[in-house]
Amino acid sequence: AQSVAQPEDQVNVAEGNPLTVKCTYSVSGNPYLFWYVQYPNRGLQFLLKYITGDNLVKGSYGFEAEFNKSQTSFHLKKPSALVSDSALYFCAVRDSGTGGFKTIFGAGTRLFVKA
């Protein structure tokens, strides 16, 4: 069965500093990996995805993520955090080996960027 873990409930970072939000996954086949951001009382906004190809994926709002197959990780990064990046971030995985049907979400990591 597929699963995804976000080991940190919360990440605090000062504005202008780099940020990392961690994600590890488990699938039987090849993974499709996603990052989404959620603002209060809003739905999910897509940030980026990894399907195949380059391990470093660039997405919206200056975010990027690196797919590491050996460590089964897909950490979200940004070189310089903004206060407006403060939100709830979800990592998600879909197992392409099972027909790629269900998307499973991690528990979420709340990011606080301090001015």
Added chain:
Amino acid sequence: GAVVSQHPSRVICKSGTSVKIECRSLDFQATTMFWYRQFPKQSLMLMATSNEGSKATYEQGVEKDKFLINHASLTLSTLTVTSAHPEDSSFYICSARDWGREGIEQFFGPGTRLTVL
């Protein structure tokens, strides 16, 4: 990207009443839609997968008679919470897959906040 809308965005109802939530794909055809619920400060939990023209597939532990799903067209799926109770209060989010983009993309609605008094 493709747009998914939900209506209503917020609903408050009395215990025992039924509430219908609509999910529409505005600029693409969605043969598959997904319904999630999210409790405060928690992740999204998949409730059911809705396929156009056929019965929905429910996740384990989700009561299909309580959460009725209808996917009558390629752009509309509805979730009806029947005989709602306070414990059904939650944030319900729908998602639709755009098979025109090889089905990889999944787009989310803005969510519906249900409060049952």
